[in-house]
Amino acid sequence: KAGVTQTPRYLIKTRGQQVTLSCSPISGHRSVSWYQQTPGQGLQFLFEYFSETQRNKGNFPGRFSGRQFSNSRSEMNVSTLELGDSALYLCASSTGLAGGQETQYFGPGTRLLVL
């Protein structure tokens, strides 16, 4: 099976712009979670989508949003970018059916730099 893929791999944006990141899960996986990884804050949960519905949400401002399509692909959008949004954004997929007790498989990440 193909692994989790993310596009683009690298992005450079300026403050105030918006950005959309994409994640394609492993075939058959219906849950996609998004995480922000920074040196100072570690891996922080953004949100999780399952069958096109947001099922869990982390403590990020409303500038961070996401959606999931019927083929389980997910997008994450960040509006009005701030310098502090510079980070590695990772998505992870799983079947979403094991009541939480299952492995999440990570994509390679999108590295976002905000200037």
Added chain:
Amino acid sequence: GENVEQHPSTLSVQEGDSAVIKCTYSDSASNYFPWYKQELGKRPQLIIDIRSNVGEKKDQRIAVTLNKTAKHFSLHITETQPEDSAVYFCAAIGSTNAGKSTFGDGTTLTVKP
């Protein structure tokens, strides 16, 4: 919400020695505890996991123990090798928060040849 603390933040050992990383969690509803290894510039990869109905799990040189009463779990790596050098993250997930892993801050393990 869930909070996971991980210690130590850095760990340096000689090749062949053992390494132990410890994590504590706060939410008694958490029931799944994976460990990830992240090499520089790469994605986190699962190395071992344990479910709440098990106290210990072993896979070759890697083992994980779980103490539900004390709410802590540990990663044990024996006979360390230079290729074990990486950042290791513990995580906790609850049945009511499927897809939402709460991670520890990571441990940078360096294995000196």
